[in-house]
Amino acid sequence: MSGQKSERVESGTAAPARPTMEAQIREAARAYLEDVAVSCVIGYERGPRGNVRPAFIYEADDVDRLVWGADCNLNLVTYVHNWKQPLGRGQPVPTVAIVARPCDARAVNLLIHEQQIQRDKVKVIGLTCAGTEINGQPRLACQYCDERVPVVYDVLIEAEGEVTAAVEADAYEDIAEMESWTPAERLAYWASEFDRCIRCYACRQACPGCYCFECVAEQVDPHWTSIALELPEKHFFHVMRAFHLAGRCVGCDACEAVCPMDIPLSKLNRKLAKEVEAMFGYRTGDDPETAPPLTTFDPQEQLRL
Amino acid sequence: MKIVTQAQLNQWLDAIAEEKMLVAPVEVEGKLLYQPVDDSGAIAWGYERTDMSPKTWLFPATEPILTVEEGLETAIRPAQDPEPKVVFGVRPCDARGALAIDALFLDQDPADGRYAQHRAATTLVGLSCPQMWDSCFCTVVGGAPNGSEGLDILLTEVEGGYAVQVVSEKGEALAAGLQGEEQAVKLPEPVLREGLPELRATDEWRAQFDERYWERVADRCLGCRVCTFVCPTCRCFDVRDEVATHRPGVRVIERLRAWDACTVSAYRRIAGGHNPRPTQHMRLRNRFYCKFMYYPEDFGALGCVGCGRCIDACPVGIDILEAVAAVAETAAHPEAVG
Numbered sequence: 001m002s003g004q005k006s007e008r009v010e011s012g013t014a015a016p017a018r019p020t021m022e023a024q025i026r027e028a029a030r031a032y033l034e035d036v037a038v039s040c041v042i043g044y045e046r047g048p049r050g051n052v053r054p055a056f057i058y059e060a061d062d063v064d065r066l067v068w069g070a071d072c073n074l075n076l077v078t079y080v081h082n083w084k085q086p087l088g089r090g091q092p093v094p095t096v097a098i099v100a101r102p103c104d105a106r107a108v109n110l111l112i113h114e115q116q117i118q119r120d121k122v123k124v125i126g127l128t129c130a131g132t133e134i135n136g137q138p139r140l141a142c143q144y145c146d147e148r149v150p151v152v153y154d155v156l157i158e159a160e161g162e163v164t165a166a167v168e169a170d171a172y173e174d175i176a177e178m179e180s181w182t183p184a185e186r187l188a189y190w191a192s193e194f195d196r197c198i199r200c201y202a203c204r205q206a207c208p209g210c211y212c213f214e215c216v217a218e219q220v221d222p223h224w225t226s227i228a229l230e231l232p233e234k235h236f237f238h239v240m241r242a243f244h245l246a247g248r249c250v251g252c253d254a255c256e257a258v259c260p261m262d263i264p265l266s267k268l269n270r271k272l273a274k275e276v277e278a279m280f281g282y283r284t285g286d287d288p289e290t291a292p293p294l295t296t297f298d299p300q301e302q303l304r305l
Numbered sequence: 306m307k308i309v310t311q312a313q314l315n316q317w318l319d320a321i322a323e324e325k326m327l328v329a330p331v332e333v334e335g336k337l338l339y340q341p342v343d344d345s346g347a348i349a350w351g352y353e354r355t356d357m358s359p360k361t362w363l364f365p366a367t368e369p370i371l372t373v374e375e376g377l378e379t380a381i382r383p384a385q386d387p388e389p390k391v392v393f394g395v396r397p398c399d400a401r402g403a404l405a406i407d408a409l410f411l412d413q414d415p416a417d418g419r420y421a422q423h424r425a426a427t428t429l430v431g432l433s434c435p436q437m438w439d440s441c442f443c444t445v446v447g448g449a450p451n452g453s454e455g456l457d458i459l460l461t462e463v464e465g466g467y468a469v470q471v472v473s474e475k476g477e478a479l480a481a482g483l484q485g486e487e488q489a490v491k492l493p494e495p496v497l498r499e500g501l502p503e504l505r506a507t508d509e510w511r512a513q514f515d516e517r518y519w520e521r522v523a524d525r526c527l528g529c530r531v532c533t534f535v536c537p538t539c540r541c542f543d544v545r546d547e548v549a550t551h552r553p554g555v556r557v558i559e560r561l562r563a564w565d566a567c568t569v570s571a572y573r574r575i576a577g578g579h580n581p582r583p584t585q586h587m588r589l590r591n592r593f594y595c596k597f598m599y600y601p602e603d604f605g606a607l608g609c610v611g612c613g614r615c616i617d618a619c620p621v622g623i624d625i626l627e628a629v630a631a632v633a634e635t636a637a638h639p640e641a642v643g
Contacts, residue, residue, distance in 0.1 A: 049440065053622025056524040074621070078527075082585070196333060198357070198366070198534050201569065202620050205527035218571045227545045227563040228367040258620030260356070260531050261336055 018160050021127065025099060026063040028125045028155040032097045033060040038123060039087070042079050043099040044072045054079065068099070068157075073132045073139065075254040076100065077107040077208040080117055097123035097154075101132065103141070103252040105150035106285025107208035110248060113288050116211065126153025130163045134257045140266045141251050144170040151286055172274040175267060190235070196261040197234040203255035203265060204241060209248045216240055242268050247276040247292040250284045279303045306492075309485035310466040315345035317483045318393060326390035328362050330355050339392060348394065353438050354612060358399045358537035359392050363423045364406060364564075366534075370419050371560035372549070384419065387426040391479065395431045398443045398612040400455035402537025403429065408606035409540060419562070428475050431456035436496035440613030442626050445504050448610055450495035461492050468492055502630035504607075509636045510598040514590075518631055523586035525621045530566035532592065532615035532623070538608050539592075541565045541572070567591050593628050 019027070025043060032038040045055035045065040052071050057063055076098045083096045100108065105126050111117045128149050131142030146165045149156070178186065201217070204210040216224050217237050225236050249269050256265040276282055280293040281304060293301075309317070321327050322344050329348045331340045337355040339362060342348060374380045403424075410417035411424065434441075434450035443449060453459040457476030460467040468490055471480045533539040543565040550557045565572055568589060573582040582588050596608035609625065616624050 047622040047624060048627055049616070049624070051622050054525040056521070079525075082524075196336065196338075198531075200530040200534050200566075202527060202529040202531050205529040206620060214571070218569075223545075223547075226547050226561065227543050227565075228547075228561055229563055230367055258527070258529075260535065260618045260620070262334065 018158060021068045021157050021159060022066065024157045025068055025125060025127075026066050028157065029057055029063040029066055029097065030060045031155075032123055032125075033057065033063065037095050038097050039094040040083070041066075041097040041099075041125075042076045043125070044068065044074075044076075066099075068127070070131070070133045071136075072099075073134055073254070073257040074206060075104045075107060075208050075250070075252040077104050077111065077122075078206055078254065080108075080111065080122055080208070081211045083121075084116060093118070093121050095121045095123065097125055099125045099127065099157075100150060100153070101127055101129040101252070102147045102150040103129075103145075103250050104208075105152050106250040106283075107252065108152050109285035109288040110209060110250060110292070113285075113291065119288070123155070124150065124153045125155050125157060126150035127157045128159045128163045130159055131166065134253065135262065139253055139257075140174065140264075141253055141270060142166065144172070144174065144270075146170055152288075172270060175271050175274065178267060178271065190238075191231060193263050194234045194238055195231050197238065197263060198261060199229045199234055199237060200260060202258040202260065203263075206254040206258040207245070208252075208254075209245055209250070210241070216244075238263075238265075238268070242272060245269075246272045247280070247282060247294045248284055249273065306488065306490050307469040307480075307483070307485040308463065308466050308488045308490060309460075309469060309483055313484045314460070314467055318345040318348075320482060321391050321393075321479070326388050327393060328359065328390055329393040339394075352394070353434075354396060354441070354614070356614070356618070357535055358402060358612065358614065359395055359429075360399075360402065360406070360537050362390065362392050363403055363427055364410075364420060364540060364542075365423070365562075367561060367563040368419070369549075369559040370544070370562050373546075373558040373560070374555055375558060376555035387423050389426050391428045391430060393430045393432075395429045395456060396434055396612070397431055397450060397452040397454070397456070397459070398441075398448055398610040399537045400429055400431055401443075401448050401452065401610040402455075402612070404455040405538040405600070405606045405608060405610065406540045408600075408604040412604070428457045428479050429455070430476075430479070431459040433459060433461040433492075434495055435462065435493065437498040438613070440616040440626075441498060441611060442501050442613060442629075443611035444497055445501050445626070445629065446607050446609050446611040450497070451492065463490055463493065502626065502633045504597065504629055505632050505636050507598040507602050509632060510594060513632055513635055514594070516635065518635070519590040519593075520586040522623060522628060523584075523589040526568070526585050526589045526623060527621055528569055528585050528588065529620070530564075530569055531618045531620065532625075533566035533568060534564060535614040535618045537610055537612055537614075538596070539564075539566070541567055567595065589623070593625065596625075597629070597632075 029041040032041055041057040043055050043066040044052045046067055047053045055065050083094050087094050105124055108122055108124055112119055132139055144167050146167055148163045148165055226233050249272050251269050251273050253266045282293050326341050328339050329342050330337050330352045331347055332349040337349055337352050338357050339359040370384050372382045410420040437450055453470055453472045457473045458480050459470040471477050542562050544562050546558055546560050549559040574580045600608035
């Protein structure tokens with residue numbers, strides 16, 4: 001967590017200590033809110049019980065509520081979907097600023113590509129990120145992360161110390177075990193994990209890439225799946241969601257972070273990323289122009305199989 | 306009062322499990338859930354509050370309430386009678402949760418027949434809480450960590466075992482098989498949480514319906530269903546007729562009832578796509594107001610028992626107790642609200 005290193009005594013030759021990430025975030029937020037064009041800064045604060053939670057800051061006087069720590073593990077870009085419409089008749093689409101890790105920031109590019117947001121309506125307070133945690137444990141994907149600076153940002157919040165990539169290139173060795181299983185073993189594993197699912201949809205709601213007005217899981221006509229909160233429906237929901245996110249998932253694992261039943265969705269996310277990378281040489285959101293491979297059709301396309 | 310040792314209690318539970326379904330707190334991948342157990346050895350003894358409430362054993366997350374076999378002749382079959390069961394280790398807040406559901410499903414005319422069947426088939430054996438845990442606030446909403454309301458039997462841990470309080474006739478029948486010794490015993494006082502806010506009357510909630518506060522709270526609401534699914538009193542459901550199977554010449558249709566949640570936009574959407582609760586703040590506010598104003602006014606029971614599960618389960622830190630405190634604060638200092 002930030003804040004701890006700042007107490008370190010610097011030796012005589014060191015450069016002047018950089019302000020903490022928290023202080024930099026607050027400063028960036030203040031600057032944006034004093035500029036009347038930004039309606040709201042979305043970051044993190046600590047709730048009454050000490051837990052971090054999304055904070056919506058409307059006034060420069062409130063920026064000191066903003067915090068940063070390794071437990072800030074949501075993808076706040078998902079909230080941009082609530083700010084896509086004009087605030088009132090005849091008014092412009094509001095501009096919001098968002099605190100984003102490198103993985104989160106790629107969702108901004110994804111949503112620009114999918115024509116959900118306009119680049120100038122979303123100010124990205126990007127972080128150089130040393131990795132975050134889920135339930136107090138280092139996040140799976142962070143251990144294989146080669147991306148420490150966001151590909152898109154308006155303000156860069158730099159860590160106090162040097163932040164180096166966890167790996168040079170991700171070999172996805174962590175999912176090799178799952179891949180060695182027979183289809184029957186994989187089915188049994190995921191059925192047992194999905195059995196705990198309560199079909200609360202928190203994963204879907206926390207995902208910046210899940211923004212359908214009417215989800216397949218809730219559609220009435222056609223009625224794709226039962227309303228039952230039982231294993232076949234849970235299984236269908238998660239597999240359907242995985243396929244809809246293939247090549248569109250940025251790997252932020254917000255879905256896993258919000259899951260009340262601790263279902264290891266990051267394993268699915270990483271499997272998707274690996275396949276898409278291997279077949280199409282594509283990583284979601286590296287730029288706002290390239291279409292996610294499964295959303296386009298090119299007759300000349302050669303899969304790298 | 307009858308005192309039973311752990312061994313006697315286990316023996317009794319094992320005997321129950323031989324005869325009918327025994328449901329108890331079990332640890333599954335780190336989560337505490339009420340699930341059927343074969344014997345007392347499977348129970349997660351020493352648990353605090355479970356992650357899910359035992360609600361699903363009285364009001365199943367999903368069940369067919371009717372089956373239609375449509376062929377040359379059409380037959381309509383009611384759902385099978387629920388299996389007799391004992392739910393063990395119910396916390397006093399969750400038992401009050403069942404009473405809150407009763408207020409709508411049993412105490413109104415007509416009663417909900419299916420719920421009544423489940424209620425009749427189920428005996429609730431409670432276990433007192435020695436203390437209020439981190440997010441507990443049962444005392445704010447009229448409960449107590451050692452309350453017996455809504456239970457059939459209440460056990461309280463004492464030195465050398467458990468003190469047995471028989472609460473209902475159903476409990477008396479079940480407790481007959483429980484071997485123990487009559488002893489004079491003083492029940493321990495549970496440790497309460499201090500400094501909790503006061504729950505204001507429904508009129509105060511009515512007066513604050515249009516406060517901007519609700520919009521600010523809902524800014525972070527994801528619109529998922531976690532809070533309502535972990536809640537021991539949320540009882541909204543959806544009903545849908547679905548084709549279950551086809552047999553040659555016969556189509557089997559089930560009328561399914563499954564939990565639903567007022568916090569999602571699809572809940573209130575009506576034919577043609579119109580949504581009378583179009584914004585998330587209206588939906589989240591509805592959940593709070595249902596608990597503290599609509600439900601008590603319409604059905605005479607609070608819709609919240611203070612278990613605190615929604616506080617812990619909310620992935621974005623929405624805290625119902627914070628809302629209770631905010632209403633009390635605004636009521637006390639109306640001039641401070643801008």
